[in-house]
Amino acid sequence: MNDPLRLAGLLLAGTSLCAIPALAEEVASLGPIPLDPITIRGLETGAVLDGYRADVISSATRTATPLQQTPQSVQVLSPELLEDQAVLSMSEALRNVSGAQGTIPLQTPAFESTLLRGFPAEFYRDGMTSYINTGDANAMAGVERIEVLKGPNAILYGGGTGTPLGGLVNIVTRKPLPATVTELGLTYGTNGHVEPSFDINRRITDSVLFRMNGSYVRSGADPDVIETDRYSFSPSLTFGHGTDTRLTVEGYLSRWEQQEYQGLPAVGTVTGGFEIDRDLYIGDPDIPDSHTETRKLTLTLEHEFSDRWSNRTQVRYGENEVEQITQIILSNAPDAGATDWALYNSYVPGEQTEYSVNSSFEGRFGTGAWNHVLLFGADYSRIEDYSLMYMDFAGSNDLANPGDWPAWTMPSTLAMGEGDGTYTTSGAFVQMQSSAGRLHLLGGLRLAHLETIYDSEGYGRRDRLEETRLLPRIGAVYDLADRWSAFASYSEGMKANAFYFYASTPKPELSRQAEIGLKFDGGALSGSIAAFRIERENVPVTDPTDPTFLTSITEGQQRSQGVELDAVWQPGGAWKVMANYAYTDAALTADVPLGAPAGSKLPGVPRHSGGIWLDYDARKDRGDGWRAGAGLQAVSSAPLDQMNSYETAGHATVNGSASFTQDGTTYALAVKNLFDTDYDLPMYGYMGGRVVPGAERQVLLNVSKRF
Template identity: 85%
Template sequence: MKHPLKLAGLLLASTSLCATIAFAQEVMDLGTITLDPILIQGLENGAVIDGYRADAISSATRTATPLQQTPQSVQVLSPELLEDQAITTMSEALGNVSGAQGTIPLQTPAFESTLLRGFPAEFYQDGMTSYINTGDANAMAGVERIEVLKGPNAILYGGGIGTPLGGLVNIVTKKPEPENFTELGLTYGTNNYIEPSFDINRQLSDTVLFRMNGSYVWSEADQDVIETDRYSFSPSLTFGYGTDTRLTIEGYLSRWEQKEYQGLPAVGTVTGDFSIDRDLYIGDPDIPESHTETRKLTFTLEHDFNGQWSNRTQFRYGENEVEQITQIILSNAPDAGPTDWGLYNSYVPGEQTEYSFNTSFEGRFSTGNWDHVLLFGADYSRIEDYSLMYMDYAGSNDLANPGAWPAWTMPSTLAMGEGNGTYTTSGAFVQMQSSVGRLHLLGGLRLAHLETIYDSEGYGRRDTLEETKLLPRIGAVYDLTDQWSAFASYSEGMKANAFYFYSSTPKPEFSRQAEIGLKYDGSAVSGSIAAFRIERENVPVTDPNDPMMLTSVTEGQQRSQGVELDAVWQPGGAWKVMVNYAYTDAELTADIPMGAPAGSKLPGVPRHSGGLWVDYDARADNDEGWRAGAGLHAVSSSKLDQANTYETDGYATVNASASYTQGGMTYALAVKNLFDTEYDLPMYGYMGGRVVPGAERQILFNISKRF
């Protein structure tokens, strides 16, 4: 029997081949191809959105394509939804997306832990890589909307170190608009949460627009000692608005400071015959704060040659700075006594410089009864990274009954080697979308090239990786009725994995995804249901011969498969309802040498997860009046570690919010975890997995004025 992924690929390939043959036959019959003029359907800031519902976006195909004709699972979190739910973190926002597990908000933003479909996701900003997502990764002031593309988006997104694997979270930022307004806001709440924010937009002339927004957040946490200090600032300037040639220049400055939080061990929290205080901060309470910072400058040049052809070119330069300071434990179980753990002073500085470039040409034309959208282009991304890790033994402490903590001192032992890494991704791509009647086809190829060089003085070794591969993406959508459509797609991806210290020569990681599903777009209800299967090989896994669990080998094989549902009910009156559900089965498909066996479930991935949000909006057409909403988010249990020794229980939380607007002034109240439910979250990827107590009830009050 053929492999199911190969069968899906062959099926889609045969569909595309039939369309190609039909196209060729028309060419021979006509002799000369007549290109009918078709106007480019421009999207306002890349999307068509009404309330919670998105009808079209450009990020999935880099062309203006209705979601109903896109052979891929795509979810869009609209500006109205983000505002109604009083979203303050990316993790909270991604609770609206099936199969998404967001990064713990208290995690130091020096690495990304978001999962989609059970596998790591990558963050992009306006279609370009946002490498390791440093700075204030939860800043919402400059966010217009959030677009989530599921699976290996191999053809159009290859920045950073290769193909996004579980999927892509694209943050679409607020752009200058042709009007004058100022909006000021202030949020205050539980744990002394305070957040002033602003958004200033000016039309400087008929063709020049300016916008600047930002926010500052200071807050305490339920956990002892922790205080978070973060801010973001985003100015932008557009030249040539309303003309055939437009240039937008965007700046971004963001910083985060906090004592690094490592969570709690499994023993003493989700298992064991003793208990650890849920609010315990492990380590010296006087430890210096960790920080991350990012600075970026982005240029976007758009040009319309005529009614059929256009070009979009982007360039971004960015700098990241990371300093992680921790008094860390290395085990989920006591390793220095019955309830005692060994403590290690750790210091991890890092600096990254990134250069990203992409350009694409889009053409729209017709041949006979077929309508076509052709996209071709190239991209290049280079990351220069300097990082190291110092670690010294500091002593031990009883976490069940903590005594005095050892004082943190700067460690001098080079634990993971001083290294300089250069990660280069480049590629050329071509994509064709063709429609005739009820049939919509998509096919594309990417010639992808990866190159990594890592020099480790501490280990006295130089690791290199270089690979070139042709990556396909094919898909088809068939309109069953005016409301229902069926879709199928197949794609492949390739990536390298940075920020691992390898004990053997690394290999590139390869991935494959097949997806089938149904989409519905009626007068009141819209949504999709999809079944998927993703396979990975050459996944970094912990070297079983390393007693410190600090180095990796590229020997892992994994698979994730499941079913996802996302839907919006928006009948046109006051009610709006958004619902999502995911069944995800993610596991190892090969033994890890001297480690977890095949069949072990991947940590941090619940088998069942879902959410519901119901909103009643009684505001008038001028947005004045009141609205109120409430929602539920629930997940089943998930494994905490790769060996499946520990797991967290399932849980459900309820959120609610309400707002009233009058004379441009808005008063809003939000309650997170309304019933103060006690639950635990898995801290994916932190030293083999950790437990993080879920946030207690939080009350937020916001007042804002637009004028």
């Protein structure tokens, strides 16, 4: 650890927070304090949105805070943007965020491989962890907006195995509203894509609201064999609307079925003296479908004690089910002949159960020239995860000129990965936001407790990690002018790593981020530019003294640093423009024993990435009329593996869409990869990295009716 940095963080955060008891006494003695009125539109949804831009958000601080006063890089993907781009997957949505690389849509949703700022990101749903993000992870029907927070977010976000590293993607779902609305939609497109969807909202009584939405997708894909079936269904009820106490009960059922897709090896695609068919599906074409399913029940209780003090408590119970069935290859290069690969029948079942609760109190008060927002609370999360991995040798095949594939049969040999894991995170936190004139300060502390127990009956071992640590977060924003502000922040995180056997007592992985930047909001033009540095230590790496290479040691070190730019231009007419760019330098800072040397670039992370979307909307208040838009996304080359032996080439793709609305009916046409560009993507995290050919041109027609 960088002790001076950590000490400075603790001292600065402590300076802000130690005044809390004294402030509370002073507030009590003063009685009512006259404050300037603050009007925050859309408080029930936690954000204020205007087209593609956001003015007020809640994910970064768990309080309704103007984005311009938030000392952190945050990007908000609005429902208008997602609709205009005809977004079909989370990875497609995240192309609008600087420094983000999304999970391959064909990947089995049994592990999450999204990257932010070069490090693994985690998905949250309404501020609570989604752990490995199972079920239909790409369902868009119930998504209100997507809020992306960059870097370790340890103060307010726990759960799963601990702090998100590169950041978190918080999916904010559609909540019941005091209106009667029905919207039905149908999308049809290339590869037999069919997607009906619905959204129904009803006001049952003055205080009881109901909403239900969902979608079903059936689609083929460019690779042979692949057929996907996925659906999601989200009913919700709000009791006490319009009163000081509100309870929202939300259900979520989601399922995904498809033949597991493992991508293609590096040799024969991005390198090598022979070519593998880009549409090749590796393995038995009659292999059974893999599937994942998730079921969640969430209760959210909100109570306003007064116009200045409130409480929000969330409780969630969830169950996940995973079944991965693969005829897998283990190498990026031929291992059974000149162009032949060995094949292994693999079977991975798993079940996870989640118990989570968090509760926070918010108070707004003033002292002298300062206005304060105090947040304090606690959270607890317990994930029980049981999984097995069976693998048997199946045979081999020539991937350059495939013959008959061996038939997939249920394997019986227990392979690495069998285990029964329990991951518990808990913490108490306090955060103070204080503003006076042009200066806005944030200080926070979290007392974080982390405990993991990983049992393996088959291997006769038990690994346990338990750690309690004080984690700071500090930040400041200074308004340089009416439209410009400068910000700086520092935060630390702690997490465990699941699915590893350790050669000795494991240590928790620690992370820290420093970030500086500028934010601008001139009405028409808004956005931010930020420079950051994230450091990780105690990353699991293979134990060099273990001849079986089955165990790990927590000695790895990594670093990511770079510059990011995100901007929205809305001049007030029909035009809207959204753009982003990221320079990301992510690398090892210490040698991996018997592996990659320090300086090796992290897999799946391009040095340069960015995009732009232009939209012309001639409708009046999103009513009758037409709109059209087009965009470009581009990335530079990216390594496939940690040794940097292989890399994908840089590429650029163009998308476009147009729609016409009349009397509540919208007809929309979207074209993805307009010029049918050939390109490859890295499939980060799958057996050391794989190549996935980019999707060919895709045409989609959507008809929706709102009444």
